[in-house]
Amino acid sequence: MELPPLSLQQLATVVTSAPTPTELYHTLSEYEAEACLLSIQDSNQAELLSQYYATFFFSHLLTDQIREARISTQRMPENLLQKDPSLQNCLNLLRAVWQRNYEQVYRVLRELPWSDQLKPLVQSYEAHFQEKTLKEISRAYEAIRPAAAATYLGLDPTSAAQGDSATVQKLTAYGWTWDEEAGLLHPKPVAEDPQKEARLYNELSEVMALIGNRRS
Amino acid sequence: MAESLSYLTSVSSQLLSVDKISDDRYDCQIRDLIAYIKRSDKSLDTEFLLNNLNPSQHTLPYLFMLNLRVGSLQKKTRNTSPDEIKPGNDLWVKAVCFLRTFDPIQVRYAGNEWRRLIELIGQAAEAAAKPFLAVQVIRDAILRLDSLCGILSSVHVIFLRLCLLSRSYSYALPVLERQIFHFSTGQVQAYRKYIDHPLCSKNTPKDFFLSDASELSVKLTYRDHVQYFLYGGMIYMALKEWDKSLHWLSIVITSPVNDSVSKIMIEAYKKRMLAGLLGHGKLAPVPKTISSHVLKVFQSLTKPYMSLSEAFERNDFPRLRAEVDIGRSIWRIDNNEGLVSQLYNAYNSFLVLKLGRTFSALTTADVAQQAFTSLESSSKVENFVASLVMAGYLGATMLHLKSPGNATMLHFSGLPETYITRERGVRAWLAKEGQALKMITNGVDQCSNELKLGNENLQLVSKNQRWPDSSGKSGGNVIGEADGIGLEIDEDIMGDNN
Numbered sequence: 001m002e003l004p005p006l007s008l009q010q011l012a013t014v015v016t017s018a019p020t021p022t023e024l025y026h027t028l029s030e031y032e033a034e035a036c037l038l039s040i041q042d043s044n045q046a047e048l049l050s051q052y053y054a055t056f057f058f059s060h061l062l063t064d065q066i067r068e069a070r071i072s073t074q075r076m077p078e079n080l081l082q083k084d085p086s087l088q089n090c091l092n093l094l095r096a097v098w099q100r101n102y103e104q105v106y107r108v109l110r111e112l113p114w115s116d117q118l119k120p121l122v123q124s125y126e127a128h129f130q131e132k133t134l135k136e137i138s139r140a141y142e143a144i145r146p147a148a149a150a151t152y153l154g155l156d157p158t159s160a161a162q163g164d165s166a167t168v169q170k171l172t173a174y175g176w177t178w179d180e181e182a183g184l185l186h187p188k189p190v191a192e193d194p195q196k197e198a199r200l201y202n203e204l205s206e207v208m209a210l211i212g213n214r215r216s
Numbered sequence: 217m218a219e220s221l222s223y224l225t226s227v228s229s230q231l232l233s234v235d236k237i238s239d240d241r242y243d244c245q246i247r248d249l250i251a252y253i254k255r256s257d258k259s260l261d262t263e264f265l266l267n268n269l270n271p272s273q274h275t276l277p278y279l280f281m282l283n284l285r286v287g288s289l290q291k292k293t294r295n296t297s298p299d300e301i302k303p304g305n306d307l308w309v310k311a312v313c314f315l316r317t318f319d320p321i322q323v324r325y326a327g328n329e330w331r332r333l334i335e336l337i338g339q340a341a342e343a344a345a346k347p348f349l350a351v352q353v354i355r356d357a358i359l360r361l362d363s364l365c366g367i368l369s370s371v372h373v374i375f376l377r378l379c380l381l382s383r384s385y386s387y388a389l390p391v392l393e394r395q396i397f398h399f400s401t402g403q404v405q406a407y408r409k410y411i412d413h414p415l416c417s418k419n420t421p422k423d424f425f426l427s428d429a430s431e432l433s434v435k436l437t438y439r440d441h442v443q444y445f446l447y448g449g450m451i452y453m454a455l456k457e458w459d460k461s462l463h464w465l466s467i468v469i470t471s472p473v474n475d476s477v478s479k480i481m482i483e484a485y486k487k488r489m490l491a492g493l494l495g496h497g498k499l500a501p502v503p504k505t506i507s508s509h510v511l512k513v514f515q516s517l518t519k520p521y522m523s524l525s526e527a528f529e530r531n532d533f534p535r536l537r538a539e540v541d542i543g544r545s546i547w548r549i550d551n552n553e554g555l556v557s558q559l560y561n562a563y564n565s566f567l568v569l570k571l572g573r574t575f576s577a578l579t580t581a582d583v584a585q586q587a588f589t590s591l592e593s594s595s596k597v598e599n600f601v602a603s604l605v606m607a608g609y610l611g612a613t614m615l616h617l618k619s620p621g622n623a624t625m626l627h628f629s630g631l632p633e634t635y636i637t638r639e640r641g642v643r644a645w646l647a648k649e650g651q652a653l654k655m656i657t658n659g660v661d662q663c664s665n666e667l668k669l670g671n672e673n674l675q676l677v678s679k680n681q682r683w684p685d686s687s688g689k690s691g692g693n694v695i696g697e698a699d700g701i702g703l704e705i706d707e708d709i710m711g712d713n714n
Contacts, residue, residue, distance in 0.1 A: 100602075
């Protein structure tokens with residue numbers, strides 16, 4: 001199906017109408033060739049390009065394609081990347097995510113000036129990043145200090161270290177248990193999506209059926 | 217001109233009802249159409265026709281008109297890439313639209329024109345320093361022509377090159393991840409002459425319409441073959457899929473040679489060494505199919521890489537750093553500087569992984585003492601180890617201790633969920649391999665038919681018919697006899713291995 005031409009309005013429509021981050025990514029990737037034809041010499045086109053590439057960048061992050069996000073920055077026009085504030089923010093965010101510098105990730109997301117069009121994506125990514133990190137901590141830690149957990153999850157580490165009940169409550173809300181005597185939290189592993197499991201079983205059944213057919 | 221348009225549209229519209237007309241009639245009509253276009257090409261108003269034909273319905277006339285238009289502009293401007301075909305201009309838009317919507321059956325009859333258009337699009341995008349523009353278009357066109365993509369063509373090589381140039385590595389995956397199981401040889405088996413399947417028939421084997429004769433691909437050379445697999449290996453390296461890159465680069469270094477090895481093979485050997493270090497922390501074993509003299513050539517031409525690998529494998533960080541510095545100009549000339557720069561991080565990761573093979577648990581302070589002299593503080597080591605565990609590279613869990621010193625214990629023995637993760641990985645792998653198996657099975661069936669009807673087997677049959685006593689059977693099962701020969705060959709192969 002042919003997509004409507006790329007414009008600021010169309011970009012906003014794509015962002016608001018995409019039901020999932022994966023679909024947002026796929027739709028935006030279809031526009032990359034069209035974006036490639038725009039010129040940064042024209043100020044209107046440069047603004048559109050800035051919005052497009054920043055949105056596309058976030059669609060990578062929201063689908064956990066960090067490496068691909070990095071590669072996509074290498075395809076952006078060099079001059080635009082160096083001068084545009086939104087894309088510079090994206091680069092800062094990428095660097096922090098790539099280096100797993102959690103404090104910096106939250107700082108970039110919360111404190112840098114993002115354009116109004118990008119703010120919903122920035123907020124979505126913050127929630128996504130927190131959720132992803134929570135799963136990773138749950139898998140990686142048997143016990144964790146509240147301050148460390150707070151740093152990973154973008155909460156206040158100082159109040160967490162002092163045993164602030166509100167912060168601890170936020171963390172126990174994830175199903176973790178709080179050992180007050182030891183001053184440690186025990187994360188609870190997060191279960192995987194059962195739909196993914198079912199799909200894999202179906203695919204395996206197909207393989208077994210194929211092997212069975214060939215044997216006969 | 218309206219008359220020509222009316223004729224072209226009416227004939228190609230009839231072709232669209234492919235299910236309703238027989239293959240022979242379709243074949244006959246389409247050949248007539250080609251003859252008509254070729255006969256009247258000088259009198260046709262290509263611009264008018266391009267504006268009035270629909271590329272998805274009138275694929276064949278549209279393709280010819282595009283080529284005629286480009287040809288006339290090239291002649292007029294004496295430029296192989298006239299302005300009209302440059303990205304964004306009129307002919308570019310038309311060509312892109314065509315390549316996204318063409319009818320794959322009609323294109324079988326105009327392989328040369330289709331291929332030339334792809335080449336032109338690639339050249340134009342590259343000339344405008346925007347190779348990415350051609351990547352999606354060519355990928356979609358390759359998959360549209362042959363969704364299985366099991367036959368290597370010259371267009372594949374062009375496509376991977378553009379993917380590398382434009383750094384659009386993941387865009388290559390839909391093509392790369394389809395198994396190539398046919399190589400166009402240019403030789404058409406004799407029996408094919410007696411099988412009456414027109415090009416348009418769904419029973420026509422894909423390697424037949426994608427053969428050299430169809431001109432959808434130019435004749436592939438040895439260089440094209442190794443280049444394709446080198447490019448594929450490089451793309452997988454860029455995506456950090458080390459095992460796949462090792463496999464693709466192994467195909468390059470095991471390519472048959474006469475006396476000397478090619479430069480491309482040397483390049484692949486160097487990259488393969490680095491892929492082994494980055495993916496597994498050690499050099500990947502050399503495939504047994506490489507002869508000893510070829511291996512000696514490889515080793516003699518890659519000595520700096522060998523020294524680098526030794527330092528890496530022996531956990532000698534000062535030497536590794538020295539080797540990286542000494543060979544800097546070599547890595548740059550070989551375009552391997554980026555890969556070499558990744559060695560430091562890989563070195564640190566594999567150090568921790570190796571500790572897991574010796575110890576069941578360590579504090580992160582012990583990890584720092586045992587492994588890292590390169591990282592400054594134990595907090596940096598802890599962050600590094602935590603990043604490995606959280607990213608899933610290191611099968612371990614971390615435990616913050618109650619003690620006042622803020623110690624962290626690293627348990628290398630995986631929890632039960634590690635097994636679950638592994639099992640899930642194996643299941644995903646099995647499902648993926650299953651898909652590949654399905655495709656290869658179809659290919660094997662086709663190959664089996666080829667072998668039964670191929671020139672060599674037919675010669676063998678005729679020989680056996682001349683000497684009926686020699687086989688001990690008269691007539692009988694031809695395949696059974698061939699199987700007997702197969703067993704002998706098998707034993708020879710086993711003998712070589714021993």
